[in-house]
Amino acid sequence: MAFYFVQFLTGLASAASLFLVASGLSIIFGVTRIVNFAHGAFYMLGAYVAFTLTERFSGALGFWGGIVVAALVVAVIGVLVEMVLLRRIYHAPELFQLLATFGLTLMVQDIVVLIWGPDDLLGRRAPGFRGAVDFFGQKIPSYDLFLIALSPIVLGALWLLFQRTRWGVLVRAATQDRDMVAALGVNQKWLFTSVFALGVFLAALGGALQIPRDAVHHALDLRIIVEVFVVVVIGGLGSIIGAFVAAVLVSELNAFGILIFPKISIILVFLVMAVVLIVRPWGLFGRPEAAARRTPGLTVTPWRPLTANERLLSAGALVVAAMLPLVAGNYALTVGSEIAIFVIFAASLHFLMSVGGLASFGHAAYFGLGAYGVAFLAKAAGLPMIVSLLLGPLLGLLGAAVFGFFAVQLSGVYFAMLTLAFAQIVWSIAFQWVAVTGGDNGILGVWPEKWAASPANFYWLSLGIATAAVALLRVIVFSPFGYALRATRDSPLRSEAIGIDGKRVQWTAFVIAGTLAGFAGALFAYLKGSVFPDSLGISLSVDALVMVLLGGVETVSGAVIGAIVFKAASIWLVSQTDLSKLVMGGFIVLIVVAFPKGIVGTLEAIRNRRRSAAAKPVSLNSRVETAE
């Protein structure tokens, strides 16, 4: 009995650190609607700065003072980031801020290694909380008890702050309806900055408080960020109490789960999230999101098919691309094939995001399923390449059909997180089911047959499929189905009123996108000759998002350019420098500032401005807003 009680307390202590970080993320999202990918980076910075301060200043005051000062220092960094970077892009399309914070995260990963060195650092134990308390023969670390006590205190303090101060009232109001708060004359700039500062402070505090029990190293951010997102979503976005309950739920399930299934930790949070979101689409304590006032499709000039000249131009570009084997060597052609594959992958996600209005955080699942499909067919069944290439993506289709059915019941960030959960579940199956998938060691020897083996032939094959995929998606966009999908995106109510079955349309779009991603994955398996679980992983899903956002989410085919720029830059940087993350992150941040609508989106906006300035009065071209 004593054991179970102590295990419960241990779970609570784990929950405390999760809660601190999650509450900060939840507050930031609630008010600013920023999906702050850099939250983990601030957590990590908190730990590093606290390590330096507590090593320099000894004694109880040095330690506890160091923790608090570290959190304050990082909060100041957060304020700078908000003022210099994020303020410029609040009006960018939804999720674009994700790109900026992703770039920052990449940079911070390299910067901490440059400053603090590559080794794992061991911080001091907390003065006064070094030992353990004996409880019927079971030992409870006293620092755990401190953390257990701290989290309700933080929860209470936040509650007071939000319920009893004018600032708190504004924050709550903005969480519910930030446009109305702005209309009432509240200075949003400073509200956002202060909220961001508080959120970052909590993240850094969470990181700093880990140094007596954890190691400080440069992968801390990735370890926490996904888990924290999950906790926030399970609890309900913007709900502090929800974050608290979810943190406790997840930690306790883990603490007791490992007693029965020792391998469960790897997937537990995602299972919990999937179940919670299917049963309660807005998390445990969340409320349905208010309908967005600005919908993505309406803030830009309406889409239209390419003009004759543009068609000619695209065909010309394609011919140039097809001539690459005449001039380029084998390596360039293989890189070209990889870029073509990622064009398919990014275009499929782009279709879902910009046409369907459904941002998936787990699109790699269908890419990876396509890759595994090919690997099974080619290796286990011994089918010829052309058959595997055609049938392999069906596994992606199947996955998309099953998961898409549940996912399209949700919208916004909840949709994104459910797709992430499904992707992680698929990933962990590939990772754990060693007998079938080879686990972490993957499936080797998936090489193309002779006719496709030469780099030039494989390049033409990839380019051909990529062209067909992009063309197909454009046809769909301007087909009646495409209009129905856009109608559902722009106004679910009105489209339903005219008889469009929104969920079915979105589900179909999800399956189309998943199948095309499967084709990309199938080609990828043959390009690399092997398939590993990381072709289903989070980082690949994030890469796809980045490509789409980089190209411009409000465009018809921006992802094509986004994929080419991102993939070419990342392959080249990884080859040229060990600091590829720092340079890539900086590059992304620069692009975010220079092209606030993505590369293609911004170029189109400039062209439209020129054209309309010449043709008609500017006032007619102003923003159209709907009233839901």
Added chain:
Amino acid sequence: MRRRHLLGAGLAIAVTGMAGGAMAQGEIKIGEINSYSLLPAFTEPYRKGWQLALEEVNAAGGINGKKLVVISKDDGGKPADATTAANELVSSENVVMLTGTFLSNIGLAVSDFANQKKVFFLAAEPLTDAITWSKGNRYTFRLRPSNYMQAAMLVEEAAKLPAKRWATIAPNYEYGQSAVAVFKKLMSEKRPDIQWVDEQWPPQGKIDAGPVVQAVAAANPEAILNVTFGADLIKLVREGNTRGLFKNRAVVSFLTGEPEYLDPLKEETPEGWIVTGYPWYDIKTPDHDKFLKAYQAKFNDYPRLGSIVGYQTIKAAAAILAKANSTDPEKLIAAAQGLTMPSPFGEITFRKIDHQSTLGAYVGRTALKDGKGVMVNSVYRKGADYLPSDAEVEKMRPKQ
């Protein structure tokens, strides 16, 4: 205007570093791939090691008079990126041989690439048994003692312990799984009286140490096998120390004696664990002295195990190239099979049967000295003594 400036800066960054290497005549280029950006703590000492070896090789006249050049690439910790890098090295840089890699899945991806493209590959660090056995191929050789060898060395000591109730803690991926499987198999062969009372599988890099320590303690084992390393090991040791998990319990632990993993533990270092590792401060052989002096003189730092691996990888590559006196992969394979060469750990041989080198490891006990973790009573175990019989190896290795 401001936007244009930023754009310009972006382009400037993109253009810097374009300068590639036009290579002179009379050079032999080999390619090297490792997870420099993902695992700098292990790959930095490794890089220093191979840089030292490269300097020594060229100072001694290179490869039969030709200068040895190493072109090094980062794989970012992803098998797919490693394949891209391997392709660049082979197709674009025209290297005659691939070396390196740390993670097992990356080692396997590159070894499969080497097999497909018929390129010689000398795997440096990956531990998986598959790379030389179940997924072995004629183009791939491996330097470091494998999972099986490390397990066999530890089992020899562990079997002497009186403990009968054992629990295991291992990271939940291929390395942890196969380490536990081999250890259990070899241990149960030597000690049929042993019971396995609990196993914990925290996700690699994400251990929630408190509940794991509690769960193991609840099973009340007499001895524990640990396979976690790096940040997970630090968390596990801290929680274990606070909660008294290691008190009066024997612990056997993979790799923990390597400075990479032992040094960060500082004053938390648990005493008396049976570990494999690299006690550089305790090795008094002429071969090692020479290496240690040269390393410390060049880098003003002490070597980690990665330094040894990096150093010996390039030394081995040079020896193979010199013996083959050709860059033809088939001749390189013929030269490497059965090739014996000196190393800081004494003489090693690349076995003909499975292309595994006989580099060994030190087995000893952990101790705390002046607030730092060290290995004491260490003994060098030759790799050749901890491999299964030739018949067993032949059964595991695919026929080609």
